[in-house]
Amino acid sequence: MKLYYSPGACSLSPHIVLCEASLAHELVKVDLKTKKTEFGDDFAAISPKSYVPTLVLDDGEVLTEGPAIVQYLADLAPASRLAPAAGSFARVRLQEWLNFIASELHKGFGQLFRKPPAEWQEIVRGGLAGRLAYVAETLDRQPYLLGANFSVADAYLFTILNWAKWVKFDLAPWPVLDAYLGRVAARPGVQKALKTEGLL
Missing domain, CATH: 3.40.30.10 (Glutaredoxin)
Known part of the structure; x- marks a missing residue:
């Protein structure tokens, strides 16, 4: 493929x-x-x-x-x-995270790449901050989005969080996100x- x-x-x-x-x-x-x-x-x-x-x-x-x-x-x-079995509730939880990352984080960071007017940027950045606080709360309790095991949702989240440096979005308010990025980046794959x- x-x-x-x-x-x-x-x-x-x-x-x-x-x-x-x-x-x-x-x-x-x-x-x-x-x-x-x-x-x-x-x-x-x-x-x-x-x-x-x-x-x-x-x-x-x-x-x-x-x-x-x-x-x-x-x-x-x-x-x-990398994903719970199809048909399980854990798989639905994975899909919940994938949808959240796609609609709330991917689209938000994507807008910042287009360099919108300052007022709109402020709105987008404020929305992202609220969503990232939610993610940080989860990762403060467990190493990965679904718990102890790395999943495809983590591959997606890692990708999107790495965009923060390209659009000058400061992740410093959430040290747990920086630790998460380091943990994922260290994986051989x-x-x-x-x-x-x-x-x-």
Whole structure:
């Protein structure tokens, strides 16, 4: 299978999952400005949404949307324990976190990359602060979002929290988030993904 990615973008999350689960894969870098792959192919012809992550399976099926992709990958490698079993309440809890990260954090940080007017930035940053306080409260009680075990939700959260430095969002009010980032970054699978994308 092929993962179409851009370094440091939200596609880092499934890239981490691929490495953590030791799943065979090929990476294809996409220039998000030109919408061309590193081989000069038109990315829009590969992915109708024209954004990463896009996973192309060996049978030609195309899967988009990070939360869907990471769950699919986790289910391919159940021994990795990156997601609770489908149909369990724990799996619903995982989906709750993935939806929260996508709608409340990913979209918030994404707006800051577009450099909105100062007044709107203040509103967005205030909203993010409230959401991050909630995340920090959870991580103050346990090492990962679902408890003792790293999951695909942590791969996603780690990716989005790393955007804070790029949009100058100060995480200092929540030291637990800094500790969490260090804990996740130290994982071998995460290190491998970061190095491959040139982020280390």
